[in-house]
Structure formats: structure tokens, C-alpha cells
Amino acid sequence: MSSLAGTRALLRLALRRDRVVLPVFLVIVVGMVASSASATIALYPDAASRIEASTVINTATSTLAMFGPIHDPTSIGALSVFKIGMMSVLALAVFAARMVVRHTRAEEETGRLELLGAAVVGRRAPLTAALIVAVGASLTAGLFSGLGLFGTGLAGGGSAIMGAAIAGMGVVGAAFGAVAAQLTTSARGAAGMATGAIAVFYGIRAVADSASDGALSWLSWLSPVGWYQQARPYAGDRAWPLALLAALAIVLVAVGYALATRRDFAGSLLADRAGGATAPRYLGSPLGLAWRLQRNAFWIWAGTFALVGAMVGGLTGSVGSFIDSASMRDIIDKLGGAAFLEDAFLSVEISFMAIAVTIFGLQAVLRSRAEEVGLRAEPMLASATTRLRWLGSFLVVSLAGSVALLLIVGTTAGLASAGAVDYSNQVARVVGAALVQIPAIFVVIGIGVAGFGIAGRLGFAGWAALTVFVLLGEFGKLLNIPQGILNLAPYSHTPRLPGVELSWSPIIWMSAIAIALFVIGFAAFRRRDIS
């Protein structure tokens, strides 16, 4: 039997399973790239306004840390893609990595692949089919993004580089997925590992781009995300850094295949250790179980937030001086908020953290959905655990975990920025700024809970809402979306602490909405069938 036998059948299966996700994701990426570019072009009709905007971006630590510098201030193309380019290469990389895990390790873990494995499926076939899907999706996204950019009137060379970079980062993401899928026996762990690797490389270049005077700019070369930036679309159009992406992908895929052909079915490189013969004391209630299921993820998030908080706090001192002109302020506003004063910098960074915390919160509470689908809800609900206690346990871990992460990031950012500012109570101020994010986060978690309560598969409403809110927040103003729609995003109502007066009314009504959503979710969950 050839080691590739069955690839075609697996490929067809994968495409069928992804027939909705794949096109929707591609349309969103391509649509966002093209529309935000054309909106930027309309916004900056002349060279003077572009230079002004680029200068703002290149001096603001917060935008440098998040999206990197603009290498040619006169280039409208470079300005058009400085934000959406970074976001789409990251989205592609994470998406492709998770897609590879989804069609390899996840299938193996659930035993579905075994069902097929007994038929004619070669050792390399599952990974090959998964890579074809993920690489195909990346190339499609890159091709159409490039065409879309070119269609808005931007230069052909830059559009080609940008499109190739999107495709290339997708391919690198897929390659990370191919290796991670061989390392652990759990799909959740593998997806987390690949996503974590991409996040680390993003963080490396963030440090490189935001350190004062470019002292650490060499760090950028250690990161594939940095290579994307070095391709400099519309600002030099260098193709050779993209070759580095291709080379890295080839090496990683080769490693992935080598591991895949050497390990046992359902085995892994990192072997499972034996555990306790009896359960620890805390593991005797639904809450104990919910905590146990989230524990590892929580500590990884906590460590990451402690680091990021310290980094952000440390950067506060290098925030550029305030530029006082009406047009500048207008530009900053269109970039997503004021970004100059130390307070404003912290406020922007913390509102960014709020989205990351929401990701933790949503996946913690929607673990209930995975439990139900994985037939592990049934034995718990057949015990003396009521439905309210069962779902409530996941919600408690989600909410308490979210608050804890905000406290961690607020404390570390506060401590690290204390030296850069004159406030004696800086830690309290930054912790306050972090905690004020709670209501908006809880609203999004509430949407997930309400969806799951009504019907299990509607739990994804939480993820859909988060995506829409983030896109509205980042690109809503640029795309001239009416204020009424922008107001739907709870994050837009969060008081921008520190440095401004705390207004209680949005906090109160957002909390009320969150509680209402929780109640809806629980009430509906009590009434429905468990699948």
C-alpha cells in the first residue's frame, strides 16, 4: 500500500466537512482586505495627508507594537495594508494551522480516522489531505486578496507581494499545524501549541518594532511574521523575505511527515504519563471538573498575560510625545482611538487584552458544548448534578478566570509602568482600567451562553459576535459604518481608563445585559433535550 493511498478520499471528506467554514472565512478575509484598502485610499487623497498619517503611526508605540512600522510614508499602499495586512496574515496562519490539526489529530483522537484507517489509507495520506486543504485555502486567500488590492487601484507589484505574503503566512501556519499535530495526543493541545507558536513569533516582532531607537530591530529576523513585514509591500516590494517563509514551511512539513511516519497510530512524541489512581479532593463536583478541564489553558494564559502586561507596561515610557493638531487627532481617531499619552497607550493596549480575555472566557464556557458533543455531558447530568449546576460550573470558571486574567495583566502592566509616570497609585489605576473591561467581556460570554442554552450548536454565536465586534471596532470607522451599528459592539462602550472620568452608566447597563443573557441561556438550557 502506498503511503499516500486514500489521500483523494480524505481530501474529498475534508472539503465536504469544511464546505461552509472555508468559503465564509475566505470571503471575510478577502472582503476585509479589499474594502479596508479602498476606504484608506479614499481617506488620504494626497501625499501630505499620507505622510502625516504614516508619521503618526511610526511614532506611536502602540501601533508599532501591534502592526509594525510603515517603511514608505508616501506610499498609499503601505498605509492601506499596515493594519489589515498584519491582521490577515495572522488570521490565515492561525486558521491554516487549526485546519491541519482538525483534519489530522482531531480525527485521530475521536477515532474517526481509525474507522477509515482500517480501509485503504496510507500513513502519509491524512497529513497530505489536510495540507492540501490548508495550503489551497492559503493560496486562494492570497490570490484573491492580491487581486482585490490591485482592483482598488493599488500598484501591481505591491499587491502581488501582499497577496503572496498572505498565502505564505497561511502555508507557514499549516506547517506549524503539521508538526504540532504529531507532538501531542490531544487535538486541543496541538491547536493550542501551533497557535501559541504563531503568537510567540508575533510577540517577538512586536518587541523588535516597538523598542526605542530600533535597538532590537534585528529580533524581527527571528520571526516569520517579521519576514512578512520585511517583504515591505508597496514600500520596496522585496520578494526574497517571502522565500524564507517558503523555506521554513518546507522544513516544518518535512519534520511533520518524518514524525507522522515514525509514530504509532494515535501515539505522539510527547508520551502520556500515568496519573493518580484516585482523584484529588477538589475533583468531586462539576465545578471541580470544569476547573480541571480549563486548568492548563488558564495557567498558560495567565503566564502569557503576565509577560504581555509587563512588556506593555515597560513600553509606556517610550510612548512618543503628544502631537497637537486637529488633523492628527482625526487620524488617530480613525486608527482606532487616541494613542499618544501614556494613559491612552495603556488604554488601547488593555482594550486589546480585553479581546484576548474574551477568547479565554468564551472557550472556557463553550467547553460545555464540546462536552455535550463528546458525550461527556450525559454521565455528569445523569449524576446528582442539575443542569444549572453543570452549565453554571463552566460559567463560573469562565467568568472568574477572565477576571483573574484581567487582574494579572493590570497588575503587571501597572507595576512595569509605575516608573514611567508620575502617579503614585499607578498599579491601582491600571488594574482599574483592566477591571472596567469586565462588563463588555461578560456580554460576549453571555451571547455564547444564551446561544448554547437555546440549542447546543448556537454556542458559536459567541465567536461570531466576537469576530463582528472586533472587526467593527478596528475597521468600522474606516469603512464609514453608521454609528448605530458601531454601537452594537460592547467594547466601544467601555470607559477608556486610565486617564478619563469613569462613567458608571455603560458599566451598569452592560452588566444588566450580560446577566439577562446568562438568564436566557440557563432558562433555555433547562428546557431543551441533551443531544
Added chain:
Amino acid sequence: MTAAIEIENLVKTFGRTRALDGLDLTVDVGEVHGLLGPNGAGKSTTIRVLLGLLRTDSGSARLLGGDPWRDVEELHRRLAYVPGEVMLWPNLTGGEVIDLMGRVRGGLDSKRRADLLERFELDPTKKSRAYSKGNRQKVALVAALASDVELLLLDEPTAGLDPLMDAVFRDSVHEFRDRGRTIFLSSHILAEVEALADRVSIIRDGKRVDSGSLAQMRHLARVAITADIARGADAIKKLKGVHEFRTQGERVEFQVDPGDLSGALAALAKAGATSLTSHPPTLEEIFLRHYSDESAPVAS
């Protein structure tokens, strides 16, 4: 004798399919009751209704004197459940799962836990993801059998066990019953129910078609006879109460209604039988009668 489970005229629909279509069922306290039916007959649906996981459309279900939908907490303290397909938390060990399930149910007998682990030859320190299907099933069975409950609900409990473990399971179930507890198990494996159950209910398309002890069921069914005879096969074939008569050289095979057995035996004697085997109908044969479409439901 009080009933552990009382189901009357129960209806549960999923969209257009009627999974339960007026089901009646009674399980007495202290018996092992088997729910027998082919795939899709409504066995799992019945159990999931009893666990309060599904809402019913009409009819009534009582469990241990309570309402399975409303009195979840109170009732579930008094029962243990083993699903047909046991899925465990991949990064918990088997021992951790057993303790967790025991604690959320309201208690585990640690002596019995140790004893069952040994008898089922289960390593409790292994992570659940490393267990085979049979071992996952053992984890759930140990957790259920070691807990201090009045009622066990088992959905196709031995699907993944090997014959040796099957015997261990059988003994454990009977010990459980001998302590005055009740066991309700579903199965489509006749031998399993035959070996375990005191009473059986047979369901088809969401309705009960028969219920009773195995002795009562056999009473309803014919006796199967195989004999070698020297002559007179035709005479036997024409006897009253003889069905499905076949000859193969000197060998005859037929079924006979219990009331006409003595007549058939007399005829065999006259025919100069040189060998004779008879056996009670297996559940397979009862099953076939109830599930072949032309047979009318028989009440016991």
C-alpha cells in the same frame, strides 16, 4: 411489590420520527430487567427519558417514585448510569473518573471500588485517552457498580467487553441485585439478556410488544426438536401443532407448540427415533417472532 420504574403510554418525537410511540413498561424493585429490541427501537431514548435528559411529549414516566424530569437531583443520587458509548475526559485517569463519578452521585464504596478494579483488571493510573473502548466501559462499570445506589441503568453495557470480563460483569450484576437493588439494562444481544435478566420487555418501533419472565416467554414459544428416525416422517409433518418441518435424509427438524409436544413425542417413538434433541427456544427465536412483521403482539 413496588415498582422502580413505571412508564405509561410514553411518547417522544424527534421531528417527524416517533422514537417512543405509547410505551408501557414496569420494572419491579429488586429485579434485573432487560429491555430488548433492535437498533432504533427506542431503548436509549427510554433510558435518556428516565434520566431527565429528554423531555417527553405525552404519557408519564416515574422513577423510584419521582418525576425524572423534575426531581433530577434527588433521584440521581439514588441511581447510577452507564451509557452505551462511554466517552471519558481524555486527560483524566481512570481512577480519577471513577472517583469523580462516585462523588457527584453521592458516594462510593471504596472497598468495593478496589475489589472491582481488581476483578475487572483495570489500571486506574492510565490516562483515559489511552484506554481502549472496552477499558473505557470498565471504568464506567466500576464507577457505577461501586456506588451506593438503588438502581443501575445500563445501556448496552457489555458491547466492548471480552468473554472473560463479560463473566465478571455478570457476577457483579447479580451480586448487586442480591443486595436488593434494581438493574435495568438495554440490549440487542439476546445472550446477554438471557444470562442476566429476571424479566424482559421487548420493544419494537417505540412500543412494547411483550413483557414477562423468561419462563413465561418460553411458555409462549414452541419447542425445537431434531431427531433421526427410521420411517414415517410424513405422519409427523401432518401432526397438529408442528411447524417448519424439514427433512434431511433420516434427520427431521421441526418446531412444535408446547401443548402438542406429547403427541409429537409419541409419533417420534412410533417412527423409531434413534436420536433426539430438543431445546427451549432461544430469545433469538422469540425475537424473530416479535419482529417479523406478520406476528401480532402477544400480551403476557
